[in-house]
Amino acid sequence: MTKCKNPTCALPRVGRRSYCSERCHVIAMSQRVDGGCWLWRGHKKLERPHYGFVTYKRNGKRVTIKAHRYSFLAFHGPIPNDLDVAHECNVGSCVNPEHLFLDTKDDNQTERLSRQRGARLCSFTDLL
Numbered sequence: 001m002t003k004c005k006n007p008t009c010a011l012p013r014v015g016r017r018s019y020c021s022e023r024c025h026v027i028a029m030s031q032r033v034d035g036g037c038w039l040w041r042g043h044k045k046l047e048r049p050h051y052g053f054v055t056y057k058r059n060g061k062r063v064t065i066k067a068h069r070y071s072f073l074a075f076h077g078p079i080p081n082d083l084d085v086a087h088e089c090n091v092g093s094c095v096n097p098e099h100l101f102l103d104t105k106d107d108n109q110t111e112r113l114s115r116q117r118g119a120r121l122c123s124f125t126d127l128l
Helices: 020-027 067-076 105-114
Strands: 030-032 038-040 048-058 061-066 081-085 100-104
Touching: 020 030, 020 067, 038 067, 048 067, 061 067, 067 081, 067 100, 081 105, 100 105
Parallel strands: none
Antiparallel strands: 030 038, 048 061, 081 100
């Protein structure tokens, strides 16, 4: 039996996956830094460099989601459709489950803008 790819785990892999669980995947693919954040070291998209992404199979189909959502699913369970996963730490690539919480889409957007994060910080009229 092949061991989990996470060096801190002694459990066997599950099927063809590299890790024994989604939790081990998150732990192995993150780096601990000051402030308690676990920074995602895996795939990041050029157009969204502050967020990590995970591609995995769900119901036989390949699915790509943000790494912090994957971490929330692994440690806390399902995410209701009407809620976002937000960061207490304001670090987009953080996947520490203790820094993640559910928030409404509107509240998450309001918080993002109040911290001056994201590309939509000016209106069209500001450019004229």
